[in-house]
Amino acid sequence: MHIPDNFLSTPVWASLDAVSVPAVGLMVRRASRELEDTRIPLLGVMGAFVFAAQMINFPVGIGTSGHLVGGALLACTLGAAPAALVMTAIIAIQAFVFQDGGVLALGANVFNMAIAGVLAGYFPYQLWGASRHRKSAIFAGAFLSVVVSASLALGELLISGVKMPRPVILVSLALFMVSALIEGAITVSVVQAIEKLNPGMVQKPEASSGRALAVLSGAALLLGIAGFLLASSAPDGIQNLGIQLGLTSKTSFHAPLADYAAGAFDSAWLRRATAGLAGLLVVYGVCLAAGKMIARRRSA
């Protein structure tokens, strides 16, 4: 689910942009440390592969077909950080070239699908991907990556104040589950088929992949599951939370602000914009510092 522009309220997209920039930076740094130069074209071509894979239909039920989403498949063939990098590039190309997802919402989409989605997809593989139950790890990863990114997107829409009646939310959560199951089945069978062709193309789960990544993956997973549970049990709760935190401006949509907006000089708007910008800089700074700290701890 690529969120277009103007669906998220300004504080939501802006803070997700501010979170995603350092997160992608961290992934890029990790990826460039792990990768030999030979693999750089590989990442791009694999991104193209994920695009093209959408054309191959998998029959799943009565008259319907699914296709690969790819986050978990990339994670267990390329590793988590390179996979996150490839997904980021895919989402950016989709936003610019195919008008699939917004530009201001790029941070939100990247966070949902490329950061949280890929990390959640890699988590089970890293935990028990080397054991006998490897298949179940791949399945669980693919399942989680879809559920986590979809419920994050849903949560962000709700917290932005997009009203959705409870039945609509429950139906969409059920649909997420179904498509997550399909993604799991597709990913497992494709990984098995790839291993038949060349076992070297699927990475062994890295045991020493570092605590930082594990913590991040766990956090992504928790966030996604929390979003899922909250959205299914108390959608109004999320909306109220959004209103309380000032993330949705209820008034600008309800009260007739016509004369206010047409005032001689809307200094309130400028003041809010400045305050918002300052807040963003703080979020950005904290994320950057955290990223730097993790990187230093790892290299030390």
Next chain:
Amino acid sequence: MHHVLVDQWSHGATALHKRDPRAKILALLVFLIVLATTPANAAVTLTIDSALLLAGILIAGLPMTNLLLRAAAVLPFSLTFGLISWLAGEPLRAIGLVEKSYLSTVAVLLLVGTTPLPVLLGGLESLGAPRLLVLVAQFLYRYLFVISEQAQHFRLAAACRQGPPGKHRRSRFRAAAGALAVLFARSYYRAEGIHRAMMSRAFSGHFRLLSPLRFRAIDGLFAAAVAAFLILVRVQ
């Protein structure tokens, strides 16, 4: 599969095509942010913003109907949510969702319709996007159509060999998985070939543009004028 239409549009030579990508990116960002913070009932502001976009399309000589239709790609999603909001008793938000997301899409199309993607990515890199990410995106865009065409051949071949749909779901599922695995392996080997070819041509680690980016005074003027105009319209 033919190259995307937008790519053909982007090779024009109008005043908008000639602007430095960074100036256009900044102008787009200002436009999107101003639009995002405009209330849905500020009809005057929204009309002036739309007029600015239409003027941009005219100046760039892009096919108007075609572009507006392409931007309609966002409508299924936004109309669905618009309908839900409407039913939930927020007609203003519903209208805002639909019209503002449509305007944003037109604005993005105006940028990519006047800037070839390699140049756009070059601009993003010089604005601070990580080099590795930009490199991956360049490769991705370059091979997108190659690999997609391959996938389409696979699809055609499968459609020719398989009987009418609905039967043998299980074996079809496995056949599709096999096709994807072969596509994966071929992409993998192709990437290795690309790397060798690039090494033998002395690839230095980043793409060079045919004409290096130059941010002239007029580009700065363009970005500043668009930004000032939009902000003035918003706060007046």
